[in-house]
Each structure stands twice: as structure tokens, then as C-alpha cells.
Amino acid sequence: MKYLVCISKTPETTAKIAFTNGDTQFDKNGVQFILNPYDEWYALVRALELKEAQGGTVTVINVGTSENDAVIRKALAIGADDAVRIDADPTSAMFVAKQISEYVKSNPFDVIFLGKETIDYNGSEVGGMLAEYLDLPYVSYAMALDIEGGSAKVTRDIEGGSETSKINLPVVVSAAKGMAEQRIPNMRGIMMAKRKPLNVVEAVAFSDKSKVVGYALPTGKTEVKMIDPENMDELVRLLQEEAKVL
Amino acid sequence: MVLVYAETQNGQFKKAAFEAVAYGKKSADILGTSCEAIVVGNAENPGQLGQYGAAKVHHLNGSGVAHFDGKSYASAIAGAAERTNAKLVVVSHSSQGKTLVGRLAVKMDAGSVSGVNHLPEQKDGKLCVKKNVFSGKAIAEYAIEGDAAVFSLMGNTLKPEQSGSDAEVVNVTLDGSSEIEILEVNLQQGDAAPLPEAELVVSAGRGMKGPENWEIIEELARTLGATTACSRPVADTGWRPHHEHVGQTGVAIRPNLYIAAGISGAIQHLAGVSSSKCIVVINKDPEAPFFKAADYGVCADLFDVVPKLTEAIKKAKA
Ligand SMILES: Cc1cc2nc3c(=O)[nH]c(=O)nc-3n(C[C@H](O)[C@H](O)[C@H](O)COP(=O)(O)OP(=O)(O)OC[C@H]3O[C@@H](n4cnc5c(N)ncnc54)[C@H](O)[C@@H]3O)c2cc1C
Numbered sequence: 001m002k003y004l005v006c007i008s009k010t011p012e013t014t015a016k017i018a019f020t021n022g023d024t025q026f027d028k029n030g031v032q033f034i035l036n037p038y039d040e041w042y043a044l045v046r047a048l049e050l051k052e053a054q055g056g057t058v059t060v061i062n063v064g065t066s067e068n069d070a071v072i073r074k075a076l077a078i079g080a081d082d083a084v085r086i087d088a089d090p091t092s093a094m095f096v097a098k099q100i101s102e103y104v105k106s107n108p109f110d111v112i113f114l115g116k117e118t119i120d121y122n123g124s125e126v127g128g129m130l131a132e133y134l135d136l137p138y139v140s141y142a143m144a145l146d147i148e149g150g151s152a153k154v155t156r157d158i159e160g161g162s163e164t165s166k167i168n169l170p171v172v173v174s175a176a177k178g179m180a181e182q183r184i185p186n187m188r189g190i191m192m193a194k195r196k197p198l199n200v201v202e203a204v205a206f207s208d209k210s211k212v213v214g215y216a217l218p219t220g221k222t223e224v225k226m227i228d229p230e231n232m233d234e235l236v237r238l239l240q241e242e243a244k245v246l
Numbered sequence: 247m248v249l250v251y252a253e254t255q256n257g258q259f260k261k262a263a264f265e266a267v268a269y270g271k272k273s274a275d276i277l278g279t280s281c282e283a284i285v286v287g288n289a290e291n292p293g294q295l296g297q298y299g300a301a302k303v304h305h306l307n308g309s310g311v312a313h314f315d316g317k318s319y320a321s322a323i324a325g326a327a328e329r330t331n332a333k334l335v336v337v338s339h340s341s342q343g344k345t346l347v348g349r350l351a352v353k354m355d356a357g358s359v360s361g362v363n364h365l366p367e368q369k370d371g372k373l374c375v376k377k378n379v380f381s382g383k384a385i386a387e388y389a390i391e392g393d394a395a396v397f398s399l400m401g402n403t404l405k406p407e408q409s410g411s412d413a414e415v416v417n418v419t420l421d422g423s424s425e426i427e428i429l430e431v432n433l434q435q436g437d438a439a440p441l442p443e444a445e446l447v448v449s450a451g452r453g454m455k456g457p458e459n460w461e462i463i464e465e466l467a468r469t470l471g472a473t474t475a476c477s478r479p480v481a482d483t484g485w486r487p488h489h490e491h492v493g494q495t496g497v498a499i500r501p502n503l504y505i506a507a508g509i510s511g512a513i514q515h516l517a518g519v520s521s522s523k524c525i526v527v528i529n530k531d532p533e534a535p536f537f538k539a540a541d542y543g544v545c546a547d548l549f550d551v552v553p554k555l556t557e558a559i560k561k562a563k564a
Binding site for chain 1: 255260315316317320339340341344345346347348349350351352353355356357358359360361374377378379380381382383384385386387388389390391392395425426427428429430431432433434439440442443446470481488489491494495496498502503513514517520521523524526527537538539540541542543544545546550551554555557558559561562
């Protein structure tokens with residue numbers, strides 16, 4: 001089996017979010033970047049588990065500039081066999097999906113994993129776009145995935161429950177909580193990662209269909225109103241009459 | 247034209263479906279056009295979508311769309327968009343919608359924005375719309391390049407109001423088969439709304455000390471008709487099921503009311519809940535960061551306060 005894991009780089013979860021250039025660009029100044037948690041904890045680790053149990057290879061792919069090499073090396077340290085970086089600064093989800101699909105068209109895989117979304121743009125779009133470009137089935141928010149012969153058994157999260165289905169390979173799957181547990185890279189992994197192949201490929205031309213034109217920060221909350229713990233009737237009254245949520 | 251995909255579950259429209267149609271109608275008004283809806287698979291009285299603003303309902307049914315499959319559903323919706331010359335397609339930002347939004351964008355060669363939570367605007371001849379980014383820590387405005395757009399609508403963005411009458415229904419049969427074979431569907435029992443759709447949420451964290459103490463939280467939720475949620479460590483240690491985990495790496499929610507008991511309010515937790523309309527925090531530590539993000543705070547032992555709050559609600563309801 002050949003597994004491909006799409007990985008992205010996101011600001012660290014406690015990063016201060018600010019913008020520059022007249023609020024049209026994310027301010028990277030002083031921001032630490034990490035491997036997107038869903039890609040790392042769930043997608044990558046499940047691919048590694050399947051490889052360890054049944055054999056195969058795990059390749060990670062990222063669309064980005066050489067600034068991303070550190071997070072790509074982290075994925076290699078966790079256990080991926082090799083990495084591909086498509087050399088471009090991504091400008092939209094469709095841009096990313098287009099680039100990865102072009103690579104996969106000439107380098108086919110059996111299962112293509114992604115995280116359920118990135119924690120910066122919260123889009124959940126790349127998986128569906130990639131599947132459409134490749135004309136493959138796509139299962140989003142998968143909480144479990146097993147390979148049985150030439151098909152995948154996948155359980156996905158749906159509102160108020162879950163759904164289990166069987167799909168012939170190849171398939172595109174976005175991974176959510178439940179799929180696997182986070183793995184911390186060890187010293188040996190980190191040393192080995194330095195020697196693993198990281199192939200840089202050229203991007204294809206693509207013009208975006210949607211673009212961010214401006215950012216804003218949420219308007220500040222009003223001061224908290226503290227309620228006497230002995231007077232819950234007052235809290236209920238405020239929820240009914242002032243907040244009007246009950 | 248604005249075309250809205252209205253979701254069903256077991257033949258019944260979801261709350262998100264009415265929200266999407268109401269949003270589609272408002273968008274159509276802004277764009278100076280009309281709104282139509284598309285329903286796929288079994289649906290009881292599809293014409294009722296007219297009450298939320300659909301001028302016409304396209305009901306697609308048959309062996310090709312017997313159960314949800316992103317590929318065949320996206321084909322069906324894109325086909326209807328082409329027939330009706332729709333320039334904007336709206337789906338819900340739900341498990342189905344998240345599967346569809348990207349596919350539809352590629353199929354229709356359209357610009358997509360997922361998780362929109364504002365109405366669109368026309369600016370310099372371009373369709374623009376806002377959504378939350380960086381897990382609720384910022385808002386981004388997107389402009390669509392080209393003439394077709396696909397949006398997925400965040401739950402609870404607007405309140406669907408009923409007016410008008412049922413719409414004309416056009417039936418279309420779709421034959422074919424799905425590449426996805428459904429083996430099993432598990433739905434939780436109980437009346438509470440699923441977390442992503444819930445208007446009222448009662449959430450608890452490590453301050454609960456152990457899973458055996460959750461009865462007071464469940465009792466409060468039952469009394470309110472609310473859905474229960476929890477912080478990440480609580481789900482990670484198995485005190486509560488995974489689907490209750492809210493936050494940056496869990497479910498992002500925006501209910502009308504979010505009550506948090508025994509949750510410190512770490513930045514990653516806030517990222518998933520701070521867009522809630524009203525936040526009540528119950529914590530015994532006056533320095534708990536959550537108070538800064540709260541509308542109402544109660545600084546006391548939750549084991550004392552939560553039952554008292556439940557009683558007060560019962561009294562107010564009686
Ligand atoms: C990459 C990353 C992603 C993360 N994603 C998430 C996420 O999505 N969601 C999430 O929730 N967390 C997330 N976290 C974890 C987050 O940083 C916090 O550790 C977590 O939210 C803390 O959970 P808690 O508030 O339940 O527990 P604690 O921080 O231990 O807080 C417990 C609170 O309960 C109060 N308390 C204790 N006893 C009582 C009592 N008797 N009465 C009243 N109050 C009491 C205490 O004062 C305290 O404030 C993430 C962390 C990382 C690093």
C-alpha cells in the first residue's frame with residue numbers, strides 16, 4: 001500500500017494573531033509555526049500504523065516554500081519515509097488541491113490522507129477539491145479507517161453520531177479525533193529524518209477563484225458581570241431579560 | 247440565481263437546511279435575484295422550503311442518490327446549478343456540506359468560501375463575504391474572482407423565520423449507483439440537538455474531578471434542553487466521549503448560550519467557543535482566564551452552584 005499524507009504548516013495554537021499591510025496580510029513576525037495538529041496527530045499517525053501493520057510506504061506532501069522544511073522534517077522524524085514539497089507559496093485551498101492533484105496524477109497512491117481542517121483558515125476544503133480533481137471518492141472527518149483487501153472501511157463523524165462505510169481504493173480521507181494518538185518523535189527519528197529524501201517539485205500555474213481581501217480582529221467583549229453565587233435566580237433573570245438567550 | 251442545498255436526515259429537514267434557505271433568500275435579495283432549493287434523496291414535504299424563501303424546490307431522488315455520497319451528490323447539485331444558471335450555491339457547513347463544498351467548487355470552476363457567517367456584499371462588482379479564521383481569533387473577508395461561487399454556511403448564523411407559502415416542487419429522478427457502501431449508522435439516543443447545531447450548550451472540564459460527578463451537568467442540560475460538551479483533557483482521559491470535545495482541536499461551536507463549569511479557559515478552548523452569543527463561566531478561581539471571555543461569571547464551587555442554577559431554571563420555567 002502506498003499512503004500519501006497531505007501536511008500543512010499553521011501558527012502555533014497560542015500565537016498572537018495580527019495583520020500587516022493595511023490588514024491584508026497575516027503578520028508572521030514572532031509567530032512560531034507547527035505542523036497542523038490534525039495532519040500530525042491523526043492523518044500521519046494512522047498512515048504509519050497501517051504501514052507498520054500491513055507494510056507499504058508513507059509519503060508526506062506539502063505545498064510551500066523552503067520555510068516549511070522544518071515542519072516537513074518533523075513529519076519525517078515521526079516516521080514518514082519520504083517527503084515531497086511543491087515549491088510555491090499557497091494562496092488558496094484550491095491552489096493547494098490543484099498542485100497535489102497534479103503530483104498524484106503521475107505518482108498514484110492507494111490512500112490519500114489529510115487532517116480534517118487546518119487550524120488557521122478552518123476551511124475543510126482541500127480534501128473535496130483534491131478528490132474532485134482526481135475523480136476519487138472522499139470521506140471527511142473519519143474517526144477510524146482500516147484497510148481490508150482492496151477496500152477501506154471508514155467510520156466518519158456525522159451530526160449526532162457516526163457512519164461506517166466500505167469504499168474501494170484509492171480513496172481520499174480527512175482524519176479527525178479518534179483516528180490515532182499523537183506520537184512524539186524520538187532522538188533516533190530526528191536523526192534519521194535528516195537523511196530521508198525531501199523532493200522539491202515545481203508548481204503548475206493556477207489562478208485563484210477566491211482571495212482574502214482583508215482581515216479584522218473580533219470586537220472586544222464587554223466586561224464580565226459577576227453574579228452572587230447565592231443568587232442564581234438573578235443569573236436566570238439576566239439570561240432571560242438581558243441576554244435574551246432563554 | 248442562488249441555489250441552496252437543503253439537507254435531510256431520515257427524510258426530515260435539518261435545522262441547518264432552513265437556515266441555509268433563509269440565508270440563500272437574503273443573499274438573493276442582496277444580489278437582486280431569486281432563490282431556489284435543491285433536495286436530494288427522500289424528503290417529507292419538500293415544498294415547505296418555500297416558507298423560508300425558496301421560490302422553487304428541485305427534488306432529486308432515485309437509486310443514484312439513495313444515500314449520501316459526496317461524489318454523486320455534488321454531481322446532482324452541480325447539474326441543477328447548471329440547469330438553473332445559479333451563480334451562487336449555498337450548502338451547510340455540516341459533515342455533508344464540508345464534503346461537498348470543495349468538490350462543488352472544482353466542478354463548477356467556482357470560488358469557494360467555507361464556514362461563512364455573514365451575508366455577502368457586492369463590492370466593486372465582486373461578490374465578497376466574511377468568515378471566522380484562526381479558530382475564531384480573526385475574521386477574513388473573501389472576494390470571489392470569476393462569476394460563480396460556493397459557500398458553506400456556519401450553523402446558527404441567522405434565525406430562519408417562516409413566512410410565505412409552500413413552493414412548487416420539481417421532481418427529478420436520478421438513476422445510478424454509489425461507490426460508497428454504507429455498513430452501519432449509529433445515532434445517539436436522546437432529544438438533545440447534536441453539538442454543532444445546538445443553541446444551548448452546557449460544558450464541563452477537569453474541575454469536575456471525575457466522570458462519576460457528571461450527573462449535575464446532565465441534569466442542568468436536561469432542564470435547559472441543552473447539549474453537553476467538555477474540554478479536551480476530559481475527552482482525552484475518557485471521562486466523556488470524543489464527540490463532546492470542543493475547542494480549537496475539537497468541535498467549533500457558536501451556540502446562543504455556552505455555560506462552562508470547571509473549565510479554566512485556555513486559549514485553545516476559547517478558540518472553539520468564543521463566538522458563542524452569551525458565555526456563563528462557573529469557576530472557583532477568580533484568576534481563571536475564562537472570566538475575561540465571559541458575559542456572566544460565578545466565582546464559586548461548581549458542585550454547589552450548578553445544582554442551584556438548575557433549581558433556579560426549574561423555578562423560572564414553572
Ligand atoms: C495544540 C493544543 C490544542 C488544544 N486543543 C484544545 C481544545 O480543542 N479544547 C480544549 O478544551 N483544550 C485544548 N487544549 C488544552 C488546553 O490548553 C487546556 O489544557 C485545557 O483546555 C484545560 O482543560 P480544563 O479547563 O478542563 O482543565 P484545567 O485547565 O485543569 O482547568 C480546570 C478548572 O476548573 C476549576 N475548578 C476546579 N475545581 C472546581 C470546582 N470545584 N468548582 C469550580 N471550578 C473548579 C479550576 O479553577 C480550573 O480553572 C489544547 C492544547 C494544545 C497544546
